[in-house]
Amino acid sequence: xxxxxxxxxxxxxxxxxxxxxxxxxxxxxxxxxxxxxxxxxxxxxxxxxxxxxxxxxxxxxxxxxxxxxxxxxxxxxxxxxxxxxxxxxxxxxxxxxxxxxxxxxxxxxxxxxxxxxxxxxxxxxxxxxxxxxxxxxxxxxxxxxxxxxxxxxxxxxxxxxxxxxxxxxxxxxxxxxxxxxxxxxxxxxxxxxxxxxxxxxxxxxxxxxxxxxxxxxxxxxxxxxxxxxxxxxxxxxxxxxxxxxxxxxx
Amino acid sequence: xxxxxxxxxxxxxxxxxxxxxxxxxxxxxxxxxxxxxxxxxxxxxxxxxxxxxxxxxxxxxxxxxxxxxxxxxxxxxxxxxxxxxxxxxxxxxxxxxxxxxxxxxxxxxxxxxxxxxxxxxxxxxxxxxxxxxxxxxxxxxxxxxxxxxxxxxxxxxxxxxxxxxxxxxxxxxxxxxxxxxxxxxxxxxxxxxxxxxxxxxxxxxxxxxxxxxxxxxxxxxxxxxxxxxxxxxxxxxxxxxxxxxxxxxxxxxxxxxxxxxxxxxxxxxxxxxxx
Numbered sequence: 001x002x003x004x005x006x007x008x009x010x011x012x013x014x015x016x017x018x019x020x021x022x023x024x025x026x027x028x029x030x031x032x033x034x035x036x037x038x039x040x041x042x043x044x045x046x047x048x049x050x051x052x053x054x055x056x057x058x059x060x061x062x063x064x065x066x067x068x069x070x071x072x073x074x075x076x077x078x079x080x081x082x083x084x085x086x087x088x089x090x091x092x093x094x095x096x097x098x099x100x101x102x103x104x105x106x107x108x109x110x111x112x113x114x115x116x117x118x119x120x121x122x123x124x125x126x127x128x129x130x131x132x133x134x135x136x137x138x139x140x141x142x143x144x145x146x147x148x149x150x151x152x153x154x155x156x157x158x159x160x161x162x163x164x165x166x167x168x169x170x171x172x173x174x175x176x177x178x179x180x181x182x183x184x185x186x187x188x189x190x191x192x193x194x195x196x197x198x199x200x201x202x203x204x205x206x207x208x209x210x211x212x213x214x215x216x217x218x219x220x221x222x223x224x225x226x227x228x229x230x231x232x233x234x235x236x237x238x239x240x241x242x243x244x245x246x247x248x249x250x
Numbered sequence: 251x252x253x254x255x256x257x258x259x260x261x262x263x264x265x266x267x268x269x270x271x272x273x274x275x276x277x278x279x280x281x282x283x284x285x286x287x288x289x290x291x292x293x294x295x296x297x298x299x300x301x302x303x304x305x306x307x308x309x310x311x312x313x314x315x316x317x318x319x320x321x322x323x324x325x326x327x328x329x330x331x332x333x334x335x336x337x338x339x340x341x342x343x344x345x346x347x348x349x350x351x352x353x354x355x356x357x358x359x360x361x362x363x364x365x366x367x368x369x370x371x372x373x374x375x376x377x378x379x380x381x382x383x384x385x386x387x388x389x390x391x392x393x394x395x396x397x398x399x400x401x402x403x404x405x406x407x408x409x410x411x412x413x414x415x416x417x418x419x420x421x422x423x424x425x426x427x428x429x430x431x432x433x434x435x436x437x438x439x440x441x442x443x444x445x446x447x448x449x450x451x452x453x454x455x456x457x458x459x460x461x462x463x464x465x466x467x468x469x470x471x472x473x474x475x476x477x478x479x480x481x482x483x484x485x486x487x488x489x490x491x492x493x494x495x496x497x498x499x500x501x502x503x504x505x506x507x508x509x510x511x512x513x514x515x516x517x518x519x520x521x522x523x524x525x
Contacts, residue, residue: 130322
């Protein structure tokens with residue numbers, strides 16, 4: 001059974017919201033592990049974990065230094081060097097926020113690395129989301145790999161004309177300018193041509209759109225989406241209710 | 251060569267639609283402002299009281315709601331010529347950020363495309379590009395999604411600066427960027443503090459740690475760090491965007507109705523070849 005793109009999106013977002021609302025590092029670790037397992041089953045584990053590692057490693061280190069050493073609200077001091085104090089509360093805070101972010105990042109990366117962009121655009125168009133949003137989303141995701149090739153071509157062309165990147169910052173800046181200006185100019189020109197072509201096909205006109213693609217949306221998945229949204233809303237309301245008296249001094 | 255109309259395109263002609271859009275815009279801006287004020291007023295009680303998830307939920311909900319409302323207000327009225335530029339601007343945010351990163355400058359420089367489109371197509375296009383860019387980029391890095399409201403603010407303010415003529419001379423652009431950076435830092439600091447509990451970089455993390463060691467609350471420390479790095483960063487971004495806009499041929503820049511109407515860039519409007 002194939003998953004409707006909106007079902008996958010709802011599941012990822014609701015799981016992220018519930019994890020944030022629950023504020024328990026055990027749940028966050030469990031969710032992160034579940035997301036990693038699902039990624040492995042979908043065959044994208046390597047990509048998801050690599051992308052997540054690049055995002056999360058600096059954040060973890062930063063959190064560890066910041067809260068591990070300088071958590072002024074902590075009372076249980078484990079070690080102390082001058083102004084830096086390692087407190088149990090600080091380490092707990094870093095652990096809680098780090099695992100929470102890790103769980104949310106893994107969930108959303110799992111969604112974005114498994115979803116089929118054409119299916120997602122079709123699903124959005126069927127929901128009366130403005131077609132402009134789908135256009136920008138799909139167009140950007142297609143443009144990203146094309147851009148890398150284009151920049152490479154520009155670099156080769158400029159090197160053929162004698163571009164040599166030197167050591168100094170001024171030389172590097174000049175090299176960046178020689179590559180950036182043709183890139184921006186070419187893309188803006190292309191965009192002008194594309195606007196004409198799209199307008200000639202009625203892109204700017206109001207009204208409903210039809211699509212070549214047809215998506216299956218089984219009733220079971222609709223029920224699942226409604227249930228997930230309800231669960232997430234309940235989790236948020238519960239957290240706001242329980243935290244309100246302490247969070248708002250009145 | 252593409253020929254853009256000289257007049258701004260007629261917006262939705264249905265009765266009541268412009269008013270509804272205006273209401274959506276105001277509601278979006280109000281949601282962002284209210285969330286910010288609420289978080290700043292309530293932060294001292296929160297961090298000491300265990301889980302920060304209350305503030306995180308408020309920050310995520312409020313800022314994302316505001317960003318989505320702004321997008322819903324702006325997106326349907328943008329002309330096609332602006333719309334096709336938005337993917338270009340979003341990709342430029344990433345690619346030019348990497349290209350400038352290779353020069354070894356210690357800044358993010360991740361908003362060059364947004365500022366460039368705001369200069370060429372106006373504040374509404376800039377704000378929409380900021381939000382959409384955050385949404386698209388979150389496909390590769392979900393941690394940028396909560397900062398969508400700040401990105402929208404940068405695009406919007408860059409467009410206002412362009413309309414006021416601050417991009418006509420290259421020495422005004424960094425001033426406008428500096429002021430934008432101050433506001434953007436104030437808006438993005440609560441997100442960094444309450445959603446992520448710190449900043450993603452080691453250098454910025456060290457600055458925050460220094461302020462924490464001096465006795466600041468987490469939000470105050472991160473706000474001060476943002477007020478150190480963001481204005482510098484945005485001043486550089488605005489300067490690069492201005493230099494790029496100057497480097498483009500006038501035939502290209504003057505295609506944009508916004509550039510012609512508000513005389514965003516210095517120089518005489520070239521005679522209309524179609525006239």
